[in-house]
Amino acid sequence: MAGGVAGALVFVALAGLGGLLSSRVGNPIPVIVLAVAGAYGGWLLGVIVFGAVRGGGEGEGPK
8 A cells, every 4th residue: 555655646746747847848748758757656666665564574485
């Protein structure tokens, strides 16, 4: 849950930045580029947070 929330926040932040930049330059390309970057960054942060919250068991490993 925490990973999804963190990822969504990153995506919304970068997509919002793209929208703000697009309104200033009059071109939709920044929205597209920053939305894709936000999706990737959000996914990456979500995976990191998920792994940190889940934790790696000390005794886990191949047998």
